[in-house]
Amino acid sequence: MSILKTENIAKHFGGIYAIKDISIELGRNDLVSIIGPNGAGKTTLFNLISGVYKPEHGKVIFQDSDITTQPPHMRSRGGISRTFQNIRLFEGLSVKENILAAMDPRSKYNLFDAFFLTPARMKQDKENVEKAHELLDIIGLWNERDKQPGNLPYGLQRKLEIARALASEPAVLLLDEPAAGLNPSEVRDFIDLIHKIKEDFGLSILLIEHRMQVVMEMSRWIYVINFGELLAQGKPDEIQKNPEVIKAYIGEEEAC
Amino acid sequence: MGLLFSVLTFTSITIIGVISIFIITGLTGLFSLGQASFMAIGAYTSGLLVTKLGMPFPLAIIISVAMGVLFGLIVGLPTIRLRRDYIALVTFGFGEAIIAVLNNMTSVTGGATGMAGLPQYTNLALAGGSAVVCIFMARNFKYSRFGRQCLALKTDELAAKSIGINVTRLKLTAFLVSAGMTAYAGVLFGFYTTYVDPGIFNWTKSAEWIIMVFFGGIGSLTGAIVSALILGTLPEILRFASEWRIVIYSVTVLIIINYRPKGLLGERELKLADIKKLFSSWRKAL
């Protein structure tokens, strides 16, 4: 029973296929990884799932409905959240406000409430602040709540992006190289965090990651993409032994 | 005393204009170079309704603000979903078009010679009070879900969409709020000077407000108000010729953008707590 899948999805830029007929599937409360050399099309696939790009053909199915033509903000409201390979936080908003901003699209009050501080607004904002505080506490950003995101160390910026994605109450979380740039002790910490949020929030997670340690330890299933095409798929131990995968990786990536 | 009152009244009106730019540019990151035309719409609509139709002033205000919003919708709907540059270019064209209408529909608007004979309904109390209310509303807007989402989409539209923000709709909302507010400033203006002509509402006026917002600090409402106060009153008091005034503004802003791009206050705001702190430290000192 899958929560999210793509069916023969394809996208090209100027005649060159970045993604060609790829079908993947993510189950409920599942963790599936997508790996592949740089430029293989992994992020393009995320952009297709989150609606940044429209595919040339193929479908994106989320909770049994076709969302191929839905705009990005509707997908987020529907329950697909993501993080970005190059961190994209909102400068000019504090850490806490970054979280609140992700809750705001689902807040109910209108412009009038906003202008004149009606009880409806005060109540809603108070609830959101409480939820944001809880989330900051879970992720481990409580002490940084009033700082500007730009002033945080790299690892904490990664965490904040995940926290922000969680704030929009997703069913599916797309993580684009979340462990990039982390030092080994941070990686350990990170793996534990992902396990924890996956269980606590009942999430299904689709992960793009270069660190084999993370991928092999966490994934139930792995898709390998090369030159925009699906090269292999399988359980972590199968992928590790797959000769084609090894060939694609030799000289390209060091498996760390 | 009369001069001081008049300077303060004009400054209050300027503050409302600058706040409207703060919402659209400071919070949302869009440039409206035809903002002054919404002021013209407010001034002319209300002026005509009161002088030609004898409509009561409060009703005329409501209709004028609605007119501002309606025109905002006409300009904004096709434009705002496109790249940010479009709204700047199209509003600039809108400004020209509005001035052309006002200049040419002589029988209704008085043409280039302007519309005279408006009763002086605006006084310092009304203008100042309105400015305070607008400041209050803008502050609440900034810290509401609307303001936060505006700031979010200003820094990163892609990330904003990814957390569920309807970027187009929110930009339009901010644009309409600011159009309505500016139209109201126009009403106050017309009924203070009792005379308006199309030349007052050119692009320089819009650009002046934008400059004030940047002078004060792009994300700071306090900064916008402080700079409207400084840049609005100083030249009046020092009696600069208005051309020199703008030359001096421009040079100042160029220096600020190059050497202190965050403006006077950056993103900082004056909070109630700060004022309390200030008072308590005074008391201690005494």
Added chain:
Amino acid sequence: MLIQQLLNGISLGAVYAIIAVGFALVFNILKFSNFSHGGVLTVTAYAGFLISSKLNLGFVPTILLTAVAGGLIAMGIERVAFRRLRKKGSPIILYFVSSITMGMLLENLITVFFSSNFYSYPKFFEKSSFTIFGLNMAVTDALMLIISIVSLTILMVVIYKTRLGIAIRALSMDTNTTSLMGINVNAVIAATFFVVGCLGGIAGVFLGLNYTLYPQLGQLIVKGFIASVLGGLGNLFGAVLGAILLGVLEVTLTNIPFIGAGLSPVVIFVIMLIFLILRPQGIAGKIVHEKA
């Protein structure tokens, strides 16, 4: 009659094309709308007047000297308003403000120094119009058309055939990579601004000739904006097409009794809005998005 109007429209569009292309070039390399270009138009319109009246020069030397003057002014603008922003990697929003401020500054400097007197260009030509193939054409219109075609052709040659042109095109795609390729980005941008200023200077003289000299003359940059929007933002060919279309539209509308010269900006604005709804990518057909 129809052909006559078409001809007039095209010559008007030719000036708009020069303005629009100047605007589009900067948009291409720095990715922002350069509002200071309007200031360049104002200043060069006056500069052309000073050059022709003080030096007692004929038409061609005037336009050449003004073009150079415009080029230098635009380079100066780049130096003062954009160079430091670029070095610091400032957000686009600051380029916007900087260019708006620069445009205001130039317009108001002219107001301060020149607004008290009325100036107009000397009469360059004995006859003001001539007849060709039964069509009546103003001398300035004919010159406008010829000089625009010549300068646009030179521009296209520069952009597509010279090293500078390759550098400019490379820059319009990616600044970082271009500088990695060993191209002196500062020099290329300065050169681009020079070219843009030259175009502005030529346009400035024609505007000054066609209309009277007044400090707000530069606001005719709006024609360049509209042409760019119609043609497709940042597309040079589109800008030219949009400008010609705009010129023809204007001449046609001016001849419609209810509209006339006064209300034609309104009709054109409405047409532009409708155009944006139907074909936001412009005539040229490529939509520019903000970089993801």
